[in-house]
Amino acid sequence: LHMGKTMKEDLTVVAKYIKQLYPPEFNVFSIYAELYHNYFASQAKKNAESHLEDKDIYLLLSWVHNFYPKEMRKDHALAMELDKVKLGSLLPSSLSKELEKKYLDSEEVTVKTSLSRCLDKEIQRWKEDKEPEKLNGHFQSELLGIFVIQSIYSGQKRAEDISKAVGEELSHRLLKELPAFLRSYRDAFEDFKEKSKKHTYYKPILIANINNCWNFR
Numbered sequence: 001l002h003m004g005k006t007m008k009e010d011l012t013v014v015a016k017y018i019k020q021l022y023p024p025e026f027n028v029f030s031i032y033a034e035l036y037h038n039y040f041a042s043q044a045k046k047n048a049e050s051h052l053e054d055k056d057i058y059l060l061l062s063w064v065h066n067f068y069p070k071e072m073r074k075d076h077a078l079a080m081e082l083d084k085v086k087l088g089s090l091l092p093s094s095l096s097k098e099l100e101k102k103y104l105d106s107e108e109v110t111v112k113t114s115l116s117r118c119l120d121k122e123i124q125r126w127k128e129d130k131e132p133e134k135l136n137g138h139f140q141s142e143l144l145g146i147f148v149i150q151s152i153y154s155g156q157k158r159a160e161d162i163s164k165a166v167g168e169e170l171s172h173r174l175l176k177e178l179p180a181f182l183r184s185y186r187d188a189f190e191d192f193k194e195k196s197k198k199h200t201y202y203k204p205i206l207i208a209n210i211n212n213c214w215n216f217r
Contacts, residue, residue: 003043004063004072007036012077030085037087040068044090048099054106057099058162064090064099065163100166104159108173111155115181118147119188126192131201132208139208144185145215152178182216 011033019028047060068090073082089096122144125132132139152174160167189209196202 003040004067007040008072008075008078011036011081012075015078015081029081033082033085033087037085041088041090045092045095048091048095052099054103054110057103057106058158060091061096061099061103061162061166064096065166066161100162100169103162104166104170104173107155107159107170108177111151111174112177112181114151115148115177116184118143118151119181119185122185123188123192126196126199126205129200132204138211139204140211140215141208144209145212148181149215 011029014029014032018032022028044060044063047056052060073079073087091099122141125141125143133142134140135142135145155174156167156171159170193206196205199205
């Protein structure tokens with residue numbers, strides 16, 4: 001953040017006040033921009049090659065794909081000048097792809113674990129002597145019907161915020177996880193139907209789960 005702010009502010013000063021003090025052939029703005037970019041890129045590469053937590057990988061990819069090319073370099077005071085310089089990306093393509101794979105692997109595991117825990121909690125609620133919750137007057141499981149969908153959607157949204165390509169890849173992966181989750185859900189529900197017919201709230205629980213199907217569709 002400090003480097004980005006410094007680069008943006010300093011290059012704005014160069015564009016507005018300094019470059020006109022030199023002959024055009026000196027390419028003063030280009031020289032400043034390349035030096036700042038090279039330093040920024042070297043620091044990004046150094047960070048990318050170190051051990052990073054998941055949230056750090058996400059932040060670094062956000063800089064590579066969004067903050068740096070779209071917000072900083074497209075600033076109205078700098079865009080025209082920077083378009084002439086062709087600075088390139090903050091990270092080499094191979095290193096960027098490596099980070100993207102780590103992020104995607106981690107996010108896939110996170111969502112998969114979240115779905116599994118959600119189902120475990122739902123199964124536990126079926127065993128309790130409690131009536132299911134009602135949403136808009138109908139028995140429904142907020143935990144399953146809303147939490148699962150939100151977990152998948154928010155995972156996709158985070159990935160899309162990095163780049164369209166990363167978002168598409170995660171969506172492809174999660175579309176494999178959802179059917180697997182639904183199969184586990186179906187099996188657990190069938191087991192409950194067979195073994196819990198004497199449950200006090202057997203019928204409301206059946207209705208709540210049937211009502212969930214519409215949300216999942």
